[in-house]
Amino acid sequence: MDFEFSSEQEMLRNESRKFLEKTCPLEKIREIMEDKKGFAPEMWKQVSELGWPALIIPEQYGGIGMSMVDLVVVMEEMGRALFPSPFLFNLMATFALLEAGSDEQKQKYLPAIASGECVATFAFAEPGDMVDIHGVNAEARPDGDSFILNGTKMFVGYAHAASLIIVPFRTSKNGKPEDGITLFLIDPQDPGVKTTLLKGIDLTRKNCEVTFTNVKVGKERILGGKDQGGPVFKKVLNKGTIALCAEMIGGAEGVFAKTVEYAKIREQFGRPIGSFQGIKHPCAETYVEIELAKGLTYYTAWAFEQDLPDVDLSVSYAKAAISDTFTRAGMDSILIHGGVGYTWECDVHLFLRRAKWSEYTLGDATYHRERIAQLIGM
Amino acid sequence: MDLKDSPAEAAFRQEVRDWIKENLPQEWQEKGFRKMLATDPFGAVGFFTEWNKRLLQKGWLGFGWPKEVGGGGASPVMQAILNEEMTRHNAPPLGVSLMGLGWVGPSIVLYGNEEQKKRFLPGIFNGTDQWCQGFSEPGAGSDLASLKCRAVRQGDHYLVNGQKTWTSIANLANWIMLLVRTDPSAPKRNGITCLMVDMTSPGITARTIKQMNRHEEYSEVFFEDVNVPVENRLGEENKGWQVAKATLVFERSGISETIELDRGVEALKKASKKLKKNGKPLNEDPVFRQKVAQTNMELRALKLLGLRILSKQNRGKDVRNDSSVTKLGRLNVGYKLDCLGMDLLGTYSQLLRGSDSVIDQGKWTNRFLAWPGYVIGGGTPHIQKNIIAERILGLSPDDRDEK
Numbered sequence: 001m002d003f004e005f006s007s008e009q010e011m012l013r014n015e016s017r018k019f020l021e022k023t024c025p026l027e028k029i030r031e032i033m034e035d036k037k038g039f040a041p042e043m044w045k046q047v048s049e050l051g052w053p054a055l056i057i058p059e060q061y062g063g064i065g066m067s068m069v070d071l072v073v074v075m076e077e078m079g080r081a082l083f084p085s086p087f088l089f090n091l092m093a094t095f096a097l098l099e100a101g102s103d104e105q106k107q108k109y110l111p112a113i114a115s116g117e118c119v120a121t122f123a124f125a126e127p128g129d130m131v132d133i134h135g136v137n138a139e140a141r142p143d144g145d146s147f148i149l150n151g152t153k154m155f156v157g158y159a160h161a162a163s164l165i166i167v168p169f170r171t172s173k174n175g176k177p178e179d180g181i182t183l184f185l186i187d188p189q190d191p192g193v194k195t196t197l198l199k200g201i202d203l204t205r206k207n208c209e210v211t212f213t214n215v216k217v218g219k220e221r222i223l224g225g226k227d228q229g230g231p232v233f234k235k236v237l238n239k240g241t242i243a244l245c246a247e248m249i250g251g252a253e254g255v256f257a258k259t260v261e262y263a264k265i266r267e268q269f270g271r272p273i274g275s276f277q278g279i280k281h282p283c284a285e286t287y288v289e290i291e292l293a294k295g296l297t298y299y300t301a302w303a304f305e306q307d308l309p310d311v312d313l314s315v316s317y318a319k320a321a322i323s324d325t326f327t328r329a330g331m332d333s334i335l336i337h338g339g340v341g342y343t344w345e346c347d348v349h350l351f352l353r354r355a356k357w358s359e360y361t362l363g364d365a366t367y368h369r370e371r372i373a374q375l376i377g378m
Numbered sequence: 379m380d381l382k383d384s385p386a387e388a389a390f391r392q393e394v395r396d397w398i399k400e401n402l403p404q405e406w407q408e409k410g411f412r413k414m415l416a417t418d419p420f421g422a423v424g425f426f427t428e429w430n431k432r433l434l435q436k437g438w439l440g441f442g443w444p445k446e447v448g449g450g451g452a453s454p455v456m457q458a459i460l461n462e463e464m465t466r467h468n469a470p471p472l473g474v475s476l477m478g479l480g481w482v483g484p485s486i487v488l489y490g491n492e493e494q495k496k497r498f499l500p501g502i503f504n505g506t507d508q509w510c511q512g513f514s515e516p517g518a519g520s521d522l523a524s525l526k527c528r529a530v531r532q533g534d535h536y537l538v539n540g541q542k543t544w545t546s547i548a549n550l551a552n553w554i555m556l557l558v559r560t561d562p563s564a565p566k567r568n569g570i571t572c573l574m575v576d577m578t579s580p581g582i583t584a585r586t587i588k589q590m591n592r593h594e595e596y597s598e599v600f601f602e603d604v605n606v607p608v609e610n611r612l613g614e615e616n617k618g619w620q621v622a623k624a625t626l627v628f629e630r631s632g633i634s635e636t637i638e639l640d641r642g643v644e645a646l647k648k649a650s651k652k653l654k655k656n657g658k659p660l661n662e663d664p665v666f667r668q669k670v671a672q673t674n675m676e677l678r679a680l681k682l683l684g685l686r687i688l689s690k691q692n693r694g695k696d697v698r699n700d701s702s703v704t705k706l707g708r709l710n711v712g713y714k715l716d717c718l719g720m721d722l723l724g725t726y727s728q729l730l731r732g733s734d735s736v737i738d739q740g741k742w743t744n745r746f747l748a749w750p751g752y753v754i755g756g757g758t759p760h761i762q763k764n765i766i767a768e769r770i771l772g773l774s775p776d777d778r779d780e781k
Contacts, residue, residue: 004690
């Protein structure tokens, strides 16, 4: 039994952290925030050269063939640096292709994603705020050999910058909600697809509303099989959630480090404010919460690698824990920074914004606690 | 990263399970030590003695102690496997002399001279000696280093005067590891000496403390002109603070403790399907479901944190400060569990064991009333948070009296 990262993984962590510190400091992030794109293409190129989009893709499709645990290490560093990029959504599209694609489809799309040339995204939400397959109601009507797509997808990450959007539509209404879902490969330029950039609380990521009005697509645009998308959708959400959890852990640690640093240098009443127990104790509590949350995410990544049956429960444990913890770390940080923490120029609120976006995405703590209750047989 | 047992670990785990099957009767596995002791004290003590004889022969008493002093020399992971399987099967404690094996013995192993090791360690392994720790005083709790129990060197002995409190099992012990002040003029941590004292010495009286839950598991111990031979000093004079802090590489994952809490959650789930609130079984109440899920999740997180700490420890890293983290986490979860248990019963949680209409022998209420003892002993949450903030996060100490 060994729950530590390997020396290669520690090296990967250090390299990733150094790269992000150098290339993506918070001053740079503030520039990117003002840009409609919401990420820096030159940075995406550098990140592609490092192999990040290729990380989880098998070598035969142009990838590096690394593991979920390796991915978690890199995502944590991205979160710590508040790295603005389409990576998370690109990753979810990658998961979908890997899970459902025919060999031909994988050969067609994965190499371009691996090289960073193609930015992809995955539409996992609709209006009405339902997290899982119950929230897939946009319809695909058969029309000869083609399909007519209608409906709205919400909070599609970086849809305005993507060249591929993978979208679930309902192709059949009989049976359970997870039956009758089909994944479609969409080009944002397809006639009838309209992408609207939303204005969101997390200034370091962009989300869009994507509407489909009588969009006609051929059956070659189906990813996997007709009516077979439900289980794939679930798997993509599970894996995407763990990637998000890893990013949140990094974010919580990133903002917490700022809190501790400030508590050491800011002096009031003749001494560093961190020497007061009123500051020490919330810091200790946050430290404990983050440490507790970490194990839940790391275990889940390993469980995916091992194909263990308790993955659903494990994902919910991880997301429930970090959802509350990252927000707490963010808000505590602002309070401990005092007045300075409330200014635009102080970087801490950027982390809190990221925390709040992350908290509700792919299921908040309340949603996942209910899922836990079901899975443990309450 | 691999959370599965290695082949060696799996083999050892199986060995422990097989040995337990052969040596622990089914009734003991089902009822556990406490229940067996309550129903048949004489028989239970007899079995307990025999059980520990067999454990000693097997080399599983003092499993984490160095081999040179009679221990098993086991790595933290192997210790954890032994502890986990024993807990899982409801085994009686490993060792008659638990304080000796867990708390006092390590100091003797690390700081005792050859004569002292020969004299004291066999009694710890055999269970023929019972030890207690004389550390806290009425005026020295969280600030233990400010202790005042005085020992004056008088030639071939020390003369001890003072009082200790919260001394666990002092009423059953025949030896006490005592922290005394030998130099009142030195900075407080540099004037403390560690003495091993025979509890039958003239001048020692012990008086049990009645806890808020009526139990009496601790004592006040009074020392009036007690003569302690210099040969009983452990380590050097005025170096007692380090001696008392001595620990062997015992596994500190806290994993075994989570097994007991797991059982609590299972009991909670089961009871919630029968007990009702507002006419509906509690397991259907969305708020109750949220709370149970949260507690269950925190417990899972604790177990995984334990495995991370164990891995770290197994690689030889120092995890002393990490035990503050697990203690805080574990006791928070324990409290939530106890509160949920009482929530289940609602107004019926007021009923105590022995009362008419009591549910489940009032066990949730008993646990609730016992909880403060666990959380205060060994350092209150406030102290643990100070330790985490100062030693792990590096925040500067307050201007509290450190002299």
